[in-house]
Amino acid sequence: MTINAYAWPPVGVQGRSWTVQQPVAVLRSALSGKEQMQASHPERRKVSLDVSALARGRIGGGYMDMLGRLLMGGIHAVRLYSWSPNWHLDAEPQPGFNWLSMTLTATATVDAATGMGAYRVTNLPPGYPLICPGERFTVGGIVWQAVNMAVADDAGIALIRVIGTPALSGTLSLDGQESAAFRPDGGIPVGDQAVGADWTYSWTFTEVFADEVGGFVEIDPWT
Numbered sequence: 001m002t003i004n005a006y007a008w009p010p011v012g013v014q015g016r017s018w019t020v021q022q023p024v025a026v027l028r029s030a031l032s033g034k035e036q037m038q039a040s041h042p043e044r045r046k047v048s049l050d051v052s053a054l055a056r057g058r059i060g061g062g063y064m065d066m067l068g069r070l071l072m073g074g075i076h077a078v079r080l081y082s083w084s085p086n087w088h089l090d091a092e093p094q095p096g097f098n099w100l101s102m103t104l105t106a107t108a109t110v111d112a113a114t115g116m117g118a119y120r121v122t123n124l125p126p127g128y129p130l131i132c133p134g135e136r137f138t139v140g141g142i143v144w145q146a147v148n149m150a151v152a153d154d155a156g157i158a159l160i161r162v163i164g165t166p167a168l169s170g171t172l173s174l175d176g177q178e179s180a181a182f183r184p185d186g187g188i189p190v191g192d193q194a195v196g197a198d199w200t201y202s203w204t205f206t207e208v209f210a211d212e213v214g215g216f217v218e219i220d221p222w223t
Contacts, residue, residue, distance in 0.1 A: 004076040005181040005216035009063035012055020014200060017048045018082050045180050045207040047080055053191055054198040061191055064201040068188035070221065077208055077216060082178040085134040106139045108166040116147065117165045121172060124152035131160060136176035140168035143176040180207045181216055
């Protein structure tokens with residue numbers, strides 16, 4: 001059966017989370033009794049979304065009903081894009097710093113202090129807060145998340161620590177986004193319409209990989 005990945009409809013979201021599920025297995029040595037932990041399954045993204053029925057034109061309930069029917073109980077998937085884990089107002093670009101439209105280069109390196117993979121960015125104003133922890137950025141077409149608050153030093157150099165080992169240097173883009181296909185957990189949510197008040201559809205999703213289902217057909221039925 002062909003598996004569709006439907007675009008997320010244009011609804012108002014009241015609450016949201018985007019996390020990574022990292023299952024582990026606990027093993028205990030029969031000889032030493034020592035505990036060992038190791039990854040048991042691939043990482044998968046987990047998403048929760050609370051959708052308002054009345055926001056953005058008061059047709060969120062209709063969009064949610066139609067999305068639920070299109071997903072056919074969870075046979076099909078929905079395409080979602082990541083957002084900042086920090087407060088959305090703080091994630092807005094800082095005024096007065098249009099110079100950041102200039103091209104910045106991020107050089108792959110290793111942070112000597114921690115041994116972590118990192119990107120070194122130069123030619124910044126001293127003291128400039130380049131990126132906050134958890135924010136995503138792109139170098140060489142690969143999306144990373146900053147571990148630390150990367151602030152330029154007196155020489156205009158900022159070090160962005162990452163999880164993993166960057167191999168490519170290149171142009172830095174501060175508007176990186178992850179994209180994945182998700183199936184709903186525990187069925188399709190039902191919104192209980194209130195009298196004279198908003199009501200909510202609460203979704204939880206787990207990432208599904210393309211190679212698990214033979215790929216996706218991307219469909220946007222909303223435009």
